[in-house]
Structures are given as C-alpha cells and as structure tokens.
Amino acid sequence: MRDNALLNQQQHDTELLNLLPKAMKDDPTAEKLASFLDKISYKKIPTSSFSRMWLLGSLHTKVTAGYLAYWLKSRFADEDKKNRLKNEAHLAAALQLFGTMGYLRGAVLKVGQALANLPELLPDQFAEILDSLHFEAPAMHYSMIREVFLDEFGAEPEQLFAKFERKAFAAASLGQVHRATLHTGEEVAVKIQYPNIAQTIQADVRSLRLLLQTLRFSDQWASLHAKLEDIEQVLLQEADYLREANFYQQAAEMFSNPDEKIIVPKVFIEFTRQRVLTTEYLQGVHLQEFLAQEPTQAQRDAFCHLLNISSLRPYYQRKWCIADPHAGNFIFMPDGCLGLIDFGCIRVLNDEEWRLNCELEQAVIEDDEAKFEQILAKASYFDSPADMSAEHLALLKKFSLWAFAPWKAKGALNFGEKDFYLNGMDCFIELMRKGYTQGDPVYLWSNRFILGYRVMAYRLRGSAVLSTIFQQERPFRYPH
Amino acid sequence: MRISQQAKQENRNKILTVAKELFITKGFEDTTTRDVAQATGMATGTLFNYFPSKETLAMHIVRKALQQGYEDYKNRKTGEENLSEELYLFIFSGLRKLQPYHSFLGPVFERSLSPFPRKTLCVEGEATKKNQLHAVSRIIHSHGFDMSENTMISIMYWSVYLGILAFWVNDESPKQQESHAFIDYALHFFVHAISGTEPQLRNE
Numbered sequence: 001m002r003d004n005a006l007l008n009q010q011q012h013d014t015e016l017l018n019l020l021p022k023a024m025k026d027d028p029t030a031e032k033l034a035s036f037l038d039k040i041s042y043k044k045i046p047t048s049s050f051s052r053m054w055l056l057g058s059l060h061t062k063v064t065a066g067y068l069a070y071w072l073k074s075r076f077a078d079e080d081k082k083n084r085l086k087n088e089a090h091l092a093a094a095l096q097l098f099g100t101m102g103y104l105r106g107a108v109l110k111v112g113q114a115l116a117n118l119p120e121l122l123p124d125q126f127a128e129i130l131d132s133l134h135f136e137a138p139a140m141h142y143s144m145i146r147e148v149f150l151d152e153f154g155a156e157p158e159q160l161f162a163k164f165e166r167k168a169f170a171a172a173s174l175g176q177v178h179r180a181t182l183h184t185g186e187e188v189a190v191k192i193q194y195p196n197i198a199q200t201i202q203a204d205v206r207s208l209r210l211l212l213q214t215l216r217f218s219d220q221w222a223s224l225h226a227k228l229e230d231i232e233q234v235l236l237q238e239a240d241y242l243r244e245a246n247f248y249q250q251a252a253e254m255f256s257n258p259d260e261k262i263i264v265p266k267v268f269i270e271f272t273r274q275r276v277l278t279t280e281y282l283q284g285v286h287l288q289e290f291l292a293q294e295p296t297q298a299q300r301d302a303f304c305h306l307l308n309i310s311s312l313r314p315y316y317q318r319k320w321c322i323a324d325p326h327a328g329n330f331i332f333m334p335d336g337c338l339g340l341i342d343f344g345c346i347r348v349l350n351d352e353e354w355r356l357n358c359e360l361e362q363a364v365i366e367d368d369e370a371k372f373e374q375i376l377a378k379a380s381y382f383d384s385p386a387d388m389s390a391e392h393l394a395l396l397k398k399f400s401l402w403a404f405a406p407w408k409a410k411g412a413l414n415f416g417e418k419d420f421y422l423n424g425m426d427c428f429i430e431l432m433r434k435g436y437t438q439g440d441p442v443y444l445w446s447n448r449f450i451l452g453y454r455v456m457a458y459r460l461r462g463s464a465v466l467s468t469i470f471q472q473e474r475p476f477r478y479p480h
Numbered sequence: 481m482r483i484s485q486q487a488k489q490e491n492r493n494k495i496l497t498v499a500k501e502l503f504i505t506k507g508f509e510d511t512t513t514r515d516v517a518q519a520t521g522m523a524t525g526t527l528f529n530y531f532p533s534k535e536t537l538a539m540h541i542v543r544k545a546l547q548q549g550y551e552d553y554k555n556r557k558t559g560e561e562n563l564s565e566e567l568y569l570f571i572f573s574g575l576r577k578l579q580p581y582h583s584f585l586g587p588v589f590e591r592s593l594s595p596f597p598r599k600t601l602c603v604e605g606e607a608t609k610k611n612q613l614h615a616v617s618r619i620i621h622s623h624g625f626d627m628s629e630n631t632m633i634s635i636m637y638w639s640v641y642l643g644i645l646a647f648w649v650n651d652e653s654p655k656q657q658e659s660h661a662f663i664d665y666a667l668h669f670f671v672h673a674i675s676g677t678e679p680q681l682r683n684e
Contacts, residue, residue, distance in 0.1 A: 143561060143569040144664060150576070151655045156556075166560070195660035196653055 140176060140194060142166040148192055152273040157190075160271060164190070170328070174239055174344075179281060186280060188268060189341075191241065193275040198239040201232065222381075230347075230441030234323065238344040241277040245269060247320075247343035248279065254313050261302075261337040262310050282341065284333035287459060297461075299336070304415060304462025305469070306338040308406075311453050312473045319349040323445035325452035327459075347445040357446070364404040376400060380439040392436045399427040403450045406466040415454065416461030424454060492530050495520050499537050500581070508538060508584040532603075538588040539604030541581060546608060549574030550615055563623040564664075564671040570619060571641070571663060575648060575656075582656070586649040593642060613638065625674055633674050640670045 140148075145166075149157050157164040161180040168176035175193040182188055237243055245267045252264040263282060271278035285293075290303075307330070314320035324345035331339030349357065356375060363372035373385040376396050382388050388396075402424035406413050414420070428451065431437070457464075483491075498519045502511045513534050517527040531537040553573035561569060578585065592605030613629065616637055620627040627633045644666055648659045 140664075141562070141565040141568070143565045143572070144660060146556070146569070147572050147660060151657075196657035199653055199658065200661075 139168070139171075140192065144195075145178070145192055148195060148275060152276050153271075161188075161190075172342075175275075180278075182268065182271070186268070188271070188278050189265070189281045190271070191277040191279075193239065193241065195275075198236055201235045201239065227441045227444055230444065234345060234347055234445065237346075240274055241272060241344075242274050244277055244344045245272050247346055250318060251314060251340060251343055254317055255310075255340070260309070261335075262306055263331075263333065263337045263339045265339065265341060279341070282331045282333060282339040284331035284337075284339055287327040287330060287332065287456065290332035291459070300416075300460050300462040301412075301464065302336060302462075303332060303338055304457050304460050305464045307453065307457055307460070307462070308464050308466065308469050309473065310338060310340055311449070312469060314346075315449075316473050316475055319354050321347040321349060321442070321445045321449045322452075323347045323448045325449065325456060327456065330456070347442065349442060353440070353442045360400070361404065361407065364401065365407060372400075373397070379443065380436075391434070395427060395431050395434065395436060399424065399431060402427060406464075407470060409466050411467075412463040412465045414463045415457035416463070421454065421458045425451075488530075491520075491522070495522075495527060495530055495537070496541060500541060503538060503541075503584040504581065508534075508587045513537075535588065535592045535602045536604045538584075539592045539602055539608060542578065542585070542588065542592075543604055543608045543611065545577040545581065546574045546611065549577040550611075552577070563620070563625075563675065564667040566619055566623070567616070567667050567671070568663060570615065571644060571667075575659070579656075582649065585645075589642075589645050589649060593645070595639070595642060609638065612641065616641075620674070623675075627674075636673065637670065640666050 146156055149155060149160070153160060157178075157180070162183045162185075163181040165179045167178070169179050170177040170189075172191050174197050175191060178190045178192065180188050180190050248264060248267045252266065255262040255264050265280035265282055268278040268280075295303075310330075311322060311325065314322060322343075322345070324342070329340065329342035331341055333339050356379060360372070360375045360379070362368075363375060373393065376393065377383070377385045377388055380388065380392075380396065385393055405420070405424075428447070495516060499511075499516045502515055502519060506515070511534070513527055514524050516534075516537070517524040520527065531540065550570075550573070553570045556569060556573060557566065592602035593609065613627075613634055617627040617629075617634070620633070620637075625633070627637065644659070644663055647662050648656060651657075651659045651662075653659075
C-alpha cells in the first residue's frame with residue numbers, strides 16, 4: 001500500500017514537473033522554488049479531510065501553486081540580483097502562506113488565468129484544468145448538514161423533506177449537493193454550503209492582498225488590486241444562495257419555452273435560504289459521461305447549438321457574464337435537452353462595461369480597425385493604441401478576433417476543430433506569459449466566459465451556425 | 481421558619497430565572513449575588529443557602545442546559561454516525577441549548593472550568609465535567625475504543641472540549657458558523673489521534 005502511495009506520489013511529481021513551465025525548470029533559481037514547493041506540498045497533517053484543506057494535495061492545486069510562483073517570479077525577472085533574492089524570500093513566505101490557506105487555493109484556481117499563468121500547457125490539459133477550476137470546500141458529514149438546516153430553517157432535513165439522502169451525490173462550489181424528495185413528491189437537488197465560507201473568502205483575499213504587497217510598486221499593481229476587489233465581490237456573491245435562486249428564476253424566464261430544449265430547474269424557494277438552495281432534480285449526465293456514450297455528430301451539434309444559446313441569451317438579454325462555465329454545470333438530458341444547473345458565478349456587466357463590449361463587437365463586425373484598437377487600448381487602461389507595445393496590441397487583437405470569430409463565421413462553425421481551438425488558446429496563453437494582463441477586472445470574467453464555453457464546445461466536438469443564433473438572440477442591430 | 485420542599489424548589493427556580501435574565505442583560509461580571517437576591521425578593525444570605533456562589537449558580541444553568549442537550553442528542557442520534565460525526569452531534573446538541581446564554585458564558589467557563597490549579601473548585605463545574613466525560617466515554621466505547629477516567633484519551637478530550645467552548649464563546653460570526661468548521665476540524669483531529677483511522681471522504 002505504502003509503495004503504491006509512493007509510486008503515485010512520484011508519478012504526480014513527474015506529471016507536475018512536466019506541466020510546469022519550461023522556463024521555470026531551466027532556471028536554477030526556479031529549481032530552488034520547485035524544491036520549496038515540493039517541500040510544502042507534502043507537509044503531512046494527519047487526516048485526509050485536513051489534507052484537502054491544508055495541503056497542496058491535488059495535482060491541479062500543485063500546478064496552480066507552481067504557476068502562481070512562476071507568475072510572481074516573472075514580475076521580478078528584470079531586477080538586480082539583490083532585489084531578486086529579497087523578492088524570492090518574500091515569494092517563499094507567500095507560498096508558505098498560500099499552502100495554509102483553506103479556500104483561497106480554490107479562489108486562485110478559479111481565476112487561474114489572471115493570477116497564475118497557465119503557459120506551456122497542452123490544450124487538452126488546459127481544458128481539463130480549466131474544468132476543475134472551482135472551489136473545493138471540505139466534505140460535510142450528515143451531523144453537520146443537520147446543524148446547517150437547524151440554523152437556516154429551524155428544522156431537520158427529515159422534517160422538511162419526505163426523503164433526504166444522507167450522502168452527497170455531487171460536490172458543488174462552496175459545498176455539496178444532496179438528493180431529496182419533497183412531501184409533494186418532486187425529486188430535488190439540495191445544495192448546502194459549508195459553514196462560514198463567506199468570511200473565509202474575505203480572510204483569504206485579505207491574506208492574498210498582503211502577500212502580493214511585494215508588487216505594490218509595479219506598474220500593474222492598480223490593475224491587480226482592482227481585480228482582487230472584483231474577485232472578492234463575485235466570490236462573495238456566489239456564497240449567497242438566495243441571490244443564485246434569483247438568477248435561476250430569471251434564467252427560467254429566459255428559457256421558458258420547452259421546445260427550445262434548454263431546461264432551467266425550478267427553484268423551491270420555501271426550501272431555500274442563504275446557505276441552502278433547493279432546485280428540481282434533472283435526470284441526465286455530465287459531459288464526460290455523455291461523450292463516453294459515443295454520441296452521433298448530430299447529437300453533438302445539437303448540444304453545441306444549445307450550449308451557444310444558453311450562453312448568449314443571458315448575455316444579450318440580461319448582460320450576464322456566466323463566469324464559471326464548466327462541465328459540472330451542464331446536464332445532458334436523455335431527451336436531448338440541455339440542463340443548466342449553476343447560476344452562482346455570474347458577473348452582471350454594468351452600463352459602462354456593456355457599452356464598451358457592444359462597441360468592441362460592433363467594431364469587429366464592421367471591420368473598423370481604428371475603433372477596434374482604440375477600444376482594446378481603453379480596456380487595457382491605455383490612453384491610445386500608440387501607448388501599447390506593438391506586440392501587446394497585436395496579441396490582444398488576435399485574441400479578441402478569435403473570441404469574436406463566431407460572430408463573423410459564415411455557415412456552421414466547427415468548435416471541435418483543433419486548429420481553431422489552438423489558435424485562441426495559444427494566443428491567450430501568450431498574453432499571459434508576456435504579462436499582458438493589465439486591464440479592467442471585468443475581462444477576468446469575460447475571458448473565463450469565452451474560454452469556458454469554447455473548452456466545452458471543443459470537448460463536445462460540435463458545430464453550430466452562429467449567425468442564426470445571433471440573429472435570434474441579439475436584441476439590437478448595428479448600423480452597417 | 482422551616483419551609484416546605486415545594487417552596488424551596490420554587491425559590492430555586494425563581495433564583496435561576498432571575499439570574500438568567502440578569503446575566504443576559506447586565507452580563508455575568510456586572511451582576512452581583514446581591515442583584516440576584518434583590519430581584520428575587522430575598523436576602524443575599526438566603527440566596528447562598530441555595531447557591532454558594534455566583535459561579536455555581538451560573539454553572540448550574542449550564543449543567544441543566546447540557547443535560548437537555550444530551551437528551552436531544554439521544555433523540556437525534558440515528559445510529560449511523562461514525563465517531564467524529566456522533567461527537568459532533570453530541571457537542572452541537574449541547575451548544576444549541578447553551579445558545580441563549582452565549583453572551584455571558586465566557587467568564588463563567590473561565591472561572592468554573594479552567595483546567596489550571598484553582599483555590600476553590602466549582603462544584604457545578606466539576607459535575608458538568610464529570611457528566612460530559614461520562615457521556616463521551618459511552619459514545620467512544622460504542623465505537624470500540626476505551627476512554628476510562630483520567631486516561632490520556634479522557635484528558636485529551638477534555639482539552640479539546642474546553643478549546644471548543646473557548647472558541648464558541650468568542651465566536652461572533654452569524655449563528656456561530658465559524659464554530660461549525662472549527663469543531664469539525666477539532667473532532668477529526670481528536671478521532672484520528674485516538675483511532676489512527678482516517679475519516680471517510682465525500683468522494684471516496
């Protein structure tokens with residue numbers, strides 16, 4: 001058993017090293033960093049549930065820590081040796097702190113592309129990692145669930161429901177999901193939040209802000225600071241299940257026509273509180289299981305079509321940026337319907353952000369290059385495109401054109417085409433590697449929105465005719 | 481003048497009701513035995529016939545609440561709990577009954593349950609400790625472990641429990657949510673220490 005564990009550990013080490021950026025492996029100081037990372041990764045604390053919270057236990061978490069280290073280190077690359085060493089000492093302390101943060105690792109994972117670089121990853125690995133970028137709250141046993149219910153409803157689960165399964169059937173961001181049956185007979189999914197998560201998020205973001213203090217004199221500090229504020233806000237909103245229930249209800253209004261085959265489960269508001277969310281249970285499977293059934297191309301295309309509608313309608317009708325689209329949030333139902341089961345991480349664009357996005361979209365559609373460049377510069381906190389380096393501007397344009405490619409595609413666009421997918425991912429990764437991350441915090445979420453859906457559609461290997469979807473979903477037309 | 485058992489019990493109950501109210505409104509430190517006696521309408525000396533000190537009086541309230549919590553725990557227990565889960569249920573059932581007194585229990589616990597050497601022991605505090613350890617010993621025994629009096633496990637449990645009480649009385653988070661997470665941690669730690677087993681995880 002022990003040998004197996006050791007073997008697994010070694011495999012993990014190798015995988016981790018393979019995943020780490022090459023530059024980090026070649027750089028002698030990075031070796032020190034890697035060994036430090038290694039040391040804190042295996043700091044042993046007695047129980048497994050502890051390890052989930054306190055150790056850099058999973059491969060993905062280790063990779064993220066690695067990227068965080070790499071990203072922080074790259075900020076110091078141009079400094080002299082003395083300063084670099086000083087900064088590396090800060091970095092070691094930062095990583096130590098990072099290793100002890102209960103939930104922040106999840107937060108960093110969630111916004112991985114903004115706070116930690118993801119360079120040198122193969123697109124498939126990127127897809128896999130992006131898919132697992134969510135908060136991992138520790139498991140709750142049933143006695144704890146009962147206490148949450150007593151706090152929230154003043155009643156035990158058995159009193160509220162005709163049947164309540166003691167074991168969770170799925171992990172959720174910030175908690176876990178149990179199946180239950182209402183006294184009226186409906187099958188429901190009950191999402192329960194781990195106690196005190198909102199306060200923990202606040203404490204962790206405070207710690208992160210502190211550990212990033214070493215960057216306070218850098219030119220990106222203001223942008224980073226604004227992003228942290230935004231991240232904290234969105235994560236805290238995600239911890240409010242009453243807010244999520246409201247998003248569910250709005251989404252249900254948007255997708256009320258059953259012929260459209262997009263299903264938003266009904267919320268049972270009388271069984272919902274700030275930390276408990278009860279929704280209709282949807283029969284079906286997640287993406288991986290759906291793909292394992294070897295679906296036909298027609299089935300893949302049909303779901304790809306639904307996936308696009310499910311993202312674009314909330315965007316155009318309610319200015320929603322669904323900021324955490326991953327496989328766990330979609331149900332592929334047996335009757336060909338697509339179930340949408342998570343509305344926790346939604347960033348609603350404000351008027352200014354919306355106006356800028358619309359202008360950008362219009363500039364792309366109308367091939368107005370000057371306007372396009374001007375808006376990109378503004379979004380990246382530059383006065384004009386002339387203030388940006390040629391490389392920065394070129395990369396940003398390339399990525400934005402890729403993001404908007406479906407808007408301009410004629411006929412069906414094959415999202416499963418590797419070249420198309422690679423084109424965008426490479427470009428995004430390059431932007432991150434070069435440190436071209438300065439910009440309005442909203443792009444943290446819109447990037448996740450775009451990348452998340454692209455990853456899903458790529459894995460689905462589906463095609464969709466976007467022009468029809470835009471015609472149907474976009475409530476306005478641009479003058480041409 | 482001799483008074484009947486019934487009258488004695490009535491006086492006792494009256495003192496307890498008044499004391500709870502005063503402790504909650506004025507705080508434990510700022511309430512004197514004289515305040516309690518006055519509000520009850522009896523002489524301070526008479527009050528001492530019922531409760532020899534303010535600490536004993538407060539700890540009596542605590543002991544009774546924990547007893548009710550123990551009854552709740554027995555009713556709520558399903559028999560499917562693992563050790564840490566059952567201890568969690570036991571401890572929280574007690575804390576729920578203590579909840580109405582949360583605001584004044586800090587100094588009460590400090591004076592009556594402190595594990596450090598003290599000139600005088602609080603009788604009610606000692607009785608509370610004995611009851612708690614007895615109940616926990618039964619729980620632990622039912623899971624195949626032994627926790628006899630004054631063994632290392634018993635000392636460890638009591639230390640963990642005092643830590644939990646200290647955390648809980650200081651917990652100002654809404655509905656003492658921080659305590660939920662802390663107690664879960666503390667109990668996993670304790671159970672692992674005594675059993676050497678790892679609790680089952682959600683995804684395993």
